Amino acid sequence: AQTVTQSQPEMSVQEAETVTLSCTYDTSESDYYLFWYKQPPSRQMILVIRQEAYKQQNATENRFSVNFQKAAKSFSLKISDSQLGDAAMYFCAYRRNNNDMRFGAGTRLTVKP
Amino acid sequence: DAGVTQSPTHLIKTRGQQVTLRCSPKSGHDTVSWYQQALGQGPQFIFQYYEEEERQRGNFPDRFSGHQFPNYSSELNVNALLLGDSALYLCASSSPSDRDGETQYFGPGTRLLVL
DSSP states (O other), rough: OOEEEEEOOEEEEETSSOOOEEEEEEOOOOOOOOEEEEETTOOOOOOEEEEEEEOOSSOOTTEEEEEEEETTTTTEEOSSSSOGOOOEEEEEEETTTTTTOOEEOEEEEEEOO | OOEEEESSEEEEOTOOOEEEEEOOOTTTTTTEEEEOTTTTOOOOEEEEEEEEEEEEEOOOOOTEEEEEESSSSSSEHHHHOOOGOEEEEEEEEETTSSSSTTOEOOOOOEEEEEE
């Protein structure tokens, strides 16, 4: 069974600094998708970035980028130039063949002014 | 472009009652998934609907049932409510035929409190 592990329950970063959130997953498949979602106190799960496993190039979206290490089954999220609005719960997720999405337990990110 | 919508936003019920939650998918999406998110945890998959049929189901009892309508909107029904059913219920939509078909887009959720 595919599992997703986020080993950092909480992280803190100074405004304008860079922070990296960790995620590992377990799968025997070679073709799948990985995601990072942000959930602010408003509760809505917002897509931050996605990575197709068949692509070697790491995905980037403005200040957000990932370090995808397929052999190590690692998928970390780097947030550059952190802003107060980045404060939220961040969830790493795995999905394959349009089946259910598997989530990690989440990392709560605090941004200090 | 309308995103995923859910209703109601909040709901309070008592043990033993029944509840119905509603979801309208993002425009152009035909697949709806439901998740339960307990406080401080990641979402847990309940079931997925496609072409008006339950396509996949997670580890939830039969008290949890659903429906998908021809316009792709969906309902989640929970019977004989338990205190442990208190959670945020999230609806997500996607479309397998889309270029980013594996991406799910989430609604704002329904907060259910069972007393």
